[in-house]
Amino acid sequence: MVEKATTSQGPYEIPHFSRPSVNTRVLLKNRPLAVPQPSDFAIDEAPVPVPGAGQLLIRNIYLSVDPAQRGWAQAEANYSDPVPLDGPMRGLAVGVVITSRHADYAEGEYLYGWFDWQDYAVVDPSKVILRAREALPLAQFAGLLGINGLTAYLALTGLGRPEAGDTLVVSTAAGAVGSLVGQIGKLMGCTTVGLTGDDEKVALCTERYGFDAAYNYKTADLERAVAQSAPSGVNVYFDNTGGGILDTVLRQMAVGGRIVQCGTAANAQWNPPPTGPRNEREILTRRLVWSGFVIFDHAAKYEAAASQLAAWYREGKLVTETDISDGVEHAPGAIAALYAGANRGKKLIYIG
Amino acid sequence: MVEKATTSQGPYEIPHFSRPSVNTRVLLKNRPLAVPQPSDFAIDEAPVPVPGAGQLLIRNIYLSVDPAQRGWAQAEANYSDPVPLDGPMRGLAVGVVITSRHADYAEGEYLYGWFDWQDYAVVDPSKVILRAREALPLAQFAGLLGINGLTAYLALTGLGRPEAGDTLVVSTAAGAVGSLVGQIGKLMGCTTVGLTGDDEKVALCTERYGFDAAYNYKTADLERAVAQSAPSGVNVYFDNTGGGILDTVLRQMAVGGRIVQCGTAANAQWNPPPTGPRNEREILTRRLVWSGFVIFDHAAKYEAAASQLAAWYREGKLVTETDISDGVEHAPGAIAALYAGANRGKKLIYIG
Structure with missing residues (x-):
């Protein structure tokens, strides 16, 4: 299991993953009218994608389960475009940079962002929300600092x-x-x-x-x-x-x-x-x-907010609860479970 | 008819009114469930009240008809207490100071404020919203600057x-x-x-x-x-x-x-x-x-706002419409007429 008690600015080391040549993905197969159900998704396997110039290849470790995914999966106009059918479910994740073709990002660096529900994502830096630089458990970058x-x-x-x-x-x-x-x-x-x-x-x-x-x-x-x-x-x-x-x-x-x-x-x-x-x-x-x-809408304020939250956490002024399911097979039912109130704290799927 | 093309800071002159010893009042007799109707009011005559120390006796000239009066007349908790039954209807008015027992106010000065639907009001200075000092037609102090x-x-x-x-x-x-x-x-x-x-x-x-x-x-x-x-x-x-x-x-x-x-x-x-x-x-x-x-809630900003509005008006950048009915007998039906959309611009009742 890939876990780090704290993250840092380096030196970086890329962890080892089993089946490194397979990209397991959670695809959206049907457009739900209400809360997405397990039957709206399918799990498939695809080749690991290859990053182009300026891009990053990221291996996800924690998939984040968020109430907003209901809206992203639905067809109606919303604050973001609907997730394309037969593509990986849009989602947030914490992952590690496997291959960097961008000078600002180091291989082995941990990031939080729009990496979707899949093992491997090829992304532009615009998909990165936050670098996991505060000294915190890795899962907190999809929770407290997510x-x-x-x-x-x-x-x-x-x-x-x-x-x-x-x-x-x-x-x-x-x-x-x-x-x-x-x-x-x-x-x-x-x-x-x-x-x-x-x-x-x-x-x-x-x-x-x-x-x-x-x-x-x-x-x-x-x-x-x-x-x-x-x-x-x-x-x-x-x-x-x-x-x-x-x-x-x-x-x-x-x-x-x-x-x-x-x-x-x-x-x-x-x-x-x-x-x-x-x-x-x-x-x-x-x-x-x-x-x-x-x-x-508030991206310009993320770093300052993260820094304040991390400081409070380290001072023992904030407690968090993280509810982690182990394995991608928990993803298709996770949004419905969230709406049913089955989670206790921030819901994550561990796929490291 | 008491009218002034412009107001000023003095010298002041108290105009003459017919029947100066009678206070004609528009009383609220029933608490309406919806829009107040003529039958919810009665017109009576009472003696002219006498101001105490620190108070002003004001003779109203224009009664203002405002949509908010519906809420003031109703019983339910609102942003102000309900108007007491058998008392004069709460309302705004432009009037002139007949007797001043407060050093800050001169007899003959025109004021806009909470003087209610009656000829004569005895008020504390807290009931004054604005002094009619800008060079404007008097009715505008219940309209543009009201x-x-x-x-x-x-x-x-x-x-x-x-x-x-x-x-x-x-x-x-x-x-x-x-x-x-x-x-x-x-x-x-x-x-x-x-x-x-x-x-x-x-x-x-x-x-x-x-x-x-x-x-x-x-x-x-x-x-x-x-x-x-x-x-x-x-x-x-x-x-x-x-x-x-x-x-x-x-x-x-x-x-x-x-x-x-x-x-x-x-x-x-x-x-x-x-x-x-x-x-x-x-x-x-x-x-x-x-x-x-x-x-x-915004009393601290009235004077600055009034000054900007008056400046725009004098520069010809704002036009206003004033819909004046002559005589207190128009007051009981005036709120209902407002809700029926019968007015053209700011509705006033002239009682000078």
């Missing part, structure tokens, strides 16, 4: 703008993004309230992630619970679900509150859009600011 | 943040706020698109207020019209209606677009809230910023 951690930090600080004394409510609070949002909010002086979908996760929220209160939205009287935990109203709502949970929290926002829309996991399907109570009157009378966040 | 003009300027520039080249869509575009939003947007270099409710107003939008395009939302194919006028998407939507118009425009916002929620006139009643298509997925994928604006 889009989950970067999203938690940049969306909360940039759009949520929490101030000391604010009450911060977070949905999917035990998840990879939500658990970090709660901890970062706490570091910034907020009272933190986590909403999650089962009692085990409720316990995780308060015991492991330090939320001041947490509720199971499936069994709690959510309106009453939020009112009790946020008697002066909710100043920041970090929402990963949308749907009925959003409707309830939105109606308990304080004047001037900020809603960060970071995900919409509550509805699997948006065409046609489901209906719900109209919100414009609430936005007006409570003077809310409701903003959408997509991490890829 | 909350309509201040709202247009402060909400558009502060929350809409238009940039040259942006496409700005405005609902109730021929109204007191919308017509100014369109003109200010044009001064800032935007392509402006007005939405309004009849063909006569459509013509006003393009011919008088300089919108690049305008549509009757009751008869046009709104989706198609907006797509045609905003081929690269809508960068700023200044919304005074909510409802179906909002749903349509929201789905044509450009990535990073701003929605300013300034009114919700499309629905007369919000308890329970009407339903509509869910919008959180649009907010997320288009990275929108949807903000609510209530003018009274």
Whole structure:
């Protein structure tokens, strides 16, 4: 198993992989209408691709499983083009440079980026999100320093703008993004309230992630619970679900509150859009600011965010949970499992 | 008729009023569930009140009719307390100081503020919004420099943040706020698109207020019209209606677009809230910023805004329409007429 307790700036060494001439890939075979199911994928084997001038050949080690992959697989216009059918599923990964034909990248260097769900990727440097240079376990570059951690930090600080004394409510609070949002909010002086979908996760929220209160939205009287935990109203709502949970929290926002829309996991399907109570009157009378966040708009801030997150982690101020399945055969069902809430923390597939 | 072509800093002269010892008032008698109707009000006569130390006695000249009065009259919690039953309807007015028991205010000085729907008001200086000092027709202090003009300027520039080249869509575009939003947007270099409710107003939008395009939302194919006028998407939507118009425009916002929620006139009643298509997925994928604006949060910026608006007006860069009814008997039906779209520009009741 390829694992490094810490990464560094070198000297680099390329690890050995079994079957180095086979590129095992997870192909998207059907365009799902809702959450992608195992039957929407097929695993195949192809030759290892060859990088051209200026390109890198990367061997992936951790495939990242992300809720946003649902949208990437669907056909509707979204913030990115749909994944081509019969091609490898679009995805993030941590990998090592096997062959570099670009002067800025060394062979043996670990990178995090758009390397897709396959063993080997040939990419331009534009597909690299972050170099794995901070002293951290390798899996953390797809977790704490991956889009989950970067999203938690940049969306909360940039759009949520929490101030000391604010009450911060977070949905999917035990998840990879939500658990970090709660901890970062706490570091910034907020009272933190986590909403999650089962009692085990409720316990995780308060015991492991330090939320001041947490509720199971499936069994709690959510309106009453939020009112009790946020008697002066909710100043920041970090929402990963949308749907009925959003409707309830939105109606308990304080004047001037900020809603960060970071995900919409509550509805699997948006065409046609489901209906719900109209919100414009609430936005007006409570003077809310409701903003959408997509991490890829914020690339210029990745390095600074990663550096802050890594520092907090090393100081013991952030804890993370990583849920790693071993073997590519776990990939086809992984997105559906994520939407079913089966993971505990950041979901990765190890293929080293 | 008391009218002044311009106002000034003095010397002041108190005009003469007929029946100076009678305070005619428009009382709120029933709490409306929706738009206040004439039957919700009664006109009575009371003695002229006497100011205490630090207070002002003001004789109103123009009563302002504002869409927000609907919310003030209703019982539900809102951004201000409900108007007490059997008291004068809460409202803005332009009036003249008859008696001043406060060193900062001179008798004969014209003021705009919270003087309610009555001839005479005794107020603390906290009820004054603006002194009528700019060289403008007196009615303009309840229009261009009243909350309509201040709202247009402060909400558009502060929350809409238009940039040259942006496409700005405005609902109730021929109204007191919308017509100014369109003109200010044009001064800032935007392509402006007005939405309004009849063909006569459509013509006003393009011919008088300089919108690049305008549509009757009751008869046009709104989706198609907006797509045609905003081929690269809508960068700023200044919304005074909510409802179906909002749903349509929201789905044509450009990535990073701003929605300013300034009114919700499309629905007369919000308890329970009407339903509509869910919008959180649009907010997320288009990275929108949807903000609510209530003018009274922005008092610190009134004077600077009023000065800019007055300068533009005197330079001939802004045109305004004022729709004045003569006599207090027009007040009880005025809010309902506003919601029925019967006014042309800023609605005032002259009681001088």
